[in-house]
Amino acid sequence: MTAIEPSAGPASSSQLARERAVGVVQSFGAPIVLAIVVIVAAFSFPTFFTVTNLTNILLQSSFLLIVAIGMTFVIVTGGIDLSVGSVFALGGVLAAYASQWGWVAALVVPLVVGAVIGVIQGALVAWGGMAPFIVTLAGLLAVRGIVLAITNGGSTTPLITDPVLKGIGQGGFASIEWPVVIGLVLLVVGIVLLTRSRTGQGVIAVGGSENASTLMGLPVARVKLSVYVLSGLTASLAGALNAAYTSSGVPVVGVGLELSAISAVVIGGTLLTGGKGSLVGTLAGVLLLGVIQNVINQVGSLTSSVQSIVSGGFLAVVVIIQTVLSRQQRL
Amino acid sequence: MALQRTSRGLVAAVSLAAAVGLILTGCTNTGTGSNTSSGSSEQKVKSSDGPTCDISTYGGEKIDLKDAVVGFSQSEKEDNPFRIAETQSIKDEAAKIGVKKLITTNAQSTLSKQISDIQDMISQGANVLIVAPLNSDGLEPALSAAREKNIPVITVDRKLNAEACKDYVSFLGSDFVEQGKRAADQLIKGTGGKGKVAILLGASGNGVTTDRTKGFVDEIKAEAPGIEIVAQQTGDFARDKGQSVTEQLLQSNPEITAIYAENDEMGLGAQAAIIAAGKTPGTDIQLYSIDGTKNAVSQIVAGQYNGVVESNPRFGPLAFKTLKSFLAGDAVGQDIIIEDGEYDADNASSKVDGAY
Numbered sequence: 056m057t058a059i060e061p062s063a064g065p066a067s068s069s070q071l072a073r074e075r076a077v078g079v080v081q082s083f084g085a086p087i088v089l090a091i092v093v094i095v096a097a098f099s100f101p102t103f104f105t106v107t108n109l110t111n112i113l114l115q116s117s118f119l120l121i122v123a124i125g126m127t128f129v130i131v132t133g134g135i136d137l138s139v140g141s142v143f144a145l146g147g148v149l150a151a152y153a154s155q156w157g158w159v160a161a162l163v164v165p166l167v168v169g170a171v172i173g174v175i176q177g178a179l180v181a182w183g184g185m186a187p188f189i190v191t192l193a194g195l196l197a198v199r200g201i202v203l204a205i206t207n208g209g210s211t212t213p214l215i216t217d218p219v220l221k222g223i224g225q226g227g228f229a230s231i232e233w234p235v236v237i238g239l240v241l242l243v244v245g246i247v248l249l250t251r252s253r254t255g256q257g258v259i260a261v262g263g264s265e266n267a268s269t270l271m272g273l274p275v276a277r278v279k280l281s282v283y284v285l286s287g288l289t290a291s292l293a294g295a296l297n298a299a300y301t302s303s304g305v306p307v308v309g310v311g312l313e314l315s316a317i318s319a320v321v322i323g324g325t326l327l328t329g330g331k332g333s334l335v336g337t338l339a340g341v342l343l344l345g346v347i348q349n350v351i352n353q354v355g356s357l358t359s360s361v362q363s364i365v366s367g368g369f370l371a372v373v374v375i376i377q378t379v380l381s382r383q384q385r386l
Numbered sequence: 387m388a389l390q391r392t393s394r395g396l397v398a399a400v401s402l403a404a405a406v407g408l409i410l411t412g413c414t415n416t417g418t419g420s421n422t423s424s425g426s427s428e429q430k431v432k433s434s435d436g437p438t439c440d441i442s443t444y445g446g447e448k449i450d451l452k453d454a455v456v457g458f459s460q461s462e463k464e465d466n467p468f469r470i471a472e473t474q475s476i477k478d479e480a481a482k483i484g485v486k487k488l489i490t491t492n493a494q495s496t497l498s499k500q501i502s503d504i505q506d507m508i509s510q511g512a513n514v515l516i517v518a519p520l521n522s523d524g525l526e527p528a529l530s531a532a533r534e535k536n537i538p539v540i541t542v543d544r545k546l547n548a549e550a551c552k553d554y555v556s557f558l559g560s561d562f563v564e565q566g567k568r569a570a571d572q573l574i575k576g577t578g579g580k581g582k583v584a585i586l587l588g589a590s591g592n593g594v595t596t597d598r599t600k601g602f603v604d605e606i607k608a609e610a611p612g613i614e615i616v617a618q619q620t621g622d623f624a625r626d627k628g629q630s631v632t633e634q635l636l637q638s639n640p641e642i643t644a645i646y647a648e649n650d651e652m653g654l655g656a657q658a659a660i661i662a663a664g665k666t667p668g669t670d671i672q673l674y675s676i677d678g679t680k681n682a683v684s685q686i687v688a689g690q691y692n693g694v695v696e697s698n699p700r701f702g703p704l705a706f707k708t709l710k711s712f713l714a715g716d717a718v719g720q721d722i723i724i725e726d727g728e729y730d731a732d733n734a735s736s737k738v739d740g741a742y
Contacts (some may be wrong), residue, residue, distance in 0.1 A: 102509060102510040102511060105509060107508075107509040108506070108509040111502065111505045111506065111509055114503070115502040116506070118498065119405070143435075203591065204591055206591070208590045208591060209590045209591020210590075210591055210593070210596050212521075212522070212523040212524070212547075214523065225527065225530075245613065295395075295518070297498065300527055301497070301501070301523075301524040301525070301526055301527060302524075302526045303523040303524045303526070305497055305521055305523055306523040306526070306591050307497065307591050308496075308497050308498065310467065310495070310496070311496070345502075348499070348502065349502075349506055350505065352489070352491050352502075352506040352510075353506070353510065354501055355487075355489035355490060355491070355507075355510070356488070356489070356490060357462070357490075358464055358473070358490075358492070359462075359463040359464045359465070359492035359494055360463070360465070362492060362494070363463075363494075
């Protein structure tokens with residue numbers, strides 16, 4: 056709501072400055088919480104702040120990060136994409152299957168299919184005027200069905216033997232693995248796209264107020280279509296990279312991934328109502344989820360039920376701290 | 387404006403709480419995955435013929451378990467008897483031996499989490515790993531991380547599509563095909579080789595489902611031409627799903643005389659559906675399943691259930707015994723198949739206390 060005020064009419068410069076300050080805290084609330092958690096963990100567990108452990112967390116988070124980048128764009132338009140977990144699984148299975156024709160095919164095939172799924176969902180949302188929640192829920196179910204259908208009910212797992220593709224998933228640049236590099240590059244591209252380009256302004260404007268955007272002559276439908284295509288692309292790419300990483304297209308991966316991605320985006324300060332979002336925040340949200348998981352493993356003696364309670368409670372605390380932080384700045 | 391901002395913050399917080407809630411509940415039913423074991427307490431080895439593995443072939447250093455950090459990676463939530471008993475057995479045995487430290491993790495049915503769990507334990511200095519794999523494929527990054535540091539990995543209850551003594555040391559577990567076959571034998575005996583049978587399948591894409599189906603169907607085909615399998619539907623190893631699927635099956639196929647459920651939970655769900663349909667489980671419609679949980683076995687005692695083939699989850703003693711010999715330099719079997727018991731009307735009341 057605050058985001059569209061400037062476009063709705065001339066605003067005073069002090070108001071603009073305050074808007075900006077609020078925006079900064081909203082994007083930096085999650086990084087601040089992340090920093091606190093990392094510092095506390097570093098002092099509590101001797102094996103936490105080690106190079107191996109930190110690079111592990113980065114690598115483990117990189118696949119979710121790629122999915123969450125696309126999800127951020129969708130949520131900024133006020134939409135949601137529940138199909139990413141299934142698209143992730145399909146991307147992995149297709150990549151593994153297509154790897155018999157070489158590593159290029161293994162990356163191109165999932166991306167094309169992911170884009171097509173995005174076009175279908177985006178068109179239904181943009182021109183069909185249907186609720187994103189329902190459209191992408193249908194996508195979640197249907198795409199998971201496709202994954203099971205092409206893998207013999209989930210009993211066949213295509214394996215990856217192509218050395219280049221395995222290298223992309225498992226190799227790296229210095230001690231940073233390729234999936235991490237790819238995730239960070241996409242993050243930078245996404246930040247430029249969202250904050251420095253006309254397209255990004257369109258995305259934010261549509262999420263702020265669809266009516267105002269239409270009145271201003273923005274191509275609302277095209278913007279909506281494009282974010283679902285982007286999300287289809289990032290989810291299938293993450294799935295393909297994950298397949299390269301695990302050397303196999305396991306059909307049962309990605310269940311519940313959409314919820315992790317949505318949580319990461321929201322923890323990062325992007326509003327579920329749309330119109331405001333931060334990819335730096337999304338990165339922090341993704342890393343927070345990774346660090347929480349890692350800390351639970353550092354404790355190393357919790358049962359699965361206690362683990363669920365701890366991670367749920369942890370997330371709740373994070374959101375409360377963040378809400379308090381951004382509210383104080385606003386006053 | 388201030389009010390609006392507050393409410394927006396609230397909306398965000400509530401939405402997130404809802405999302406977290408969904409994450410938590412989303413996983414609860416996936417747990418019943420699987421395995422079998424005998425109702426008697428300790429596992430016995432049925433066979434460990436075939437190739438062996440020793441530490442000089444695999445690599446690594448000999449170490450006393452008392453000085454070792456042991457990592458255990460559980461695949462599914464401990465929300466079903468099998469997983470509860472399995473984790474507990476590992477913890478109990480680790481305490482009994484007095485290992486330096488036991489780290490336990492739970493992948494909560496997420497493959498990527500199992501990979502990171504294992505990597506986390508390695509970076510915490512685990513010297514040996516016991517892994518209950520969620521999936522036969524896809525753990526390669528975790529295995530190669532262990533391989534790099536020559537950390538011995540013992541897998542329990544589900545076999546990996548990988549090379550023993552190279553990617554991991556040994557596999558300990560049941561023969562799932564054999565379990566399906568034994569359930570078929572029980573059913574053939576109980577029904578006199580006649581009737582119409584429905585199968586409640588486990589989760590799709592799960593090797594345990596495939597094996598227990600194959601063992602059962604092949605045995606029926608070979609031994610009992612008078613038995614017709616009229617329906618096969620998945621109940622996802624979950625009690626509620628087993629119940630609702632059975633309700634539908636009984637309506638569409640009222641002539642069903644026996645049900646084979648690929649785990650006890652689904653079998654107990656089927657039992658509830660049979661009662662709801664106004665029939666008597668155990669007599670009107672016979673019930674057979676695999677696992678050997680106390681709940682199912684006590685239903686045999688009550689005469690409301692016909693047979694249970696066991697799948698013993700108590701891997702602790704055998705896993706640590708195998709590790710101990712391996713770390714001492716002895717050769718251990720690459721495939722250690724455990725012996726599973728079975729329960730029927732004749733032995734259930736005397737053996738029910740040993741069920742898990």
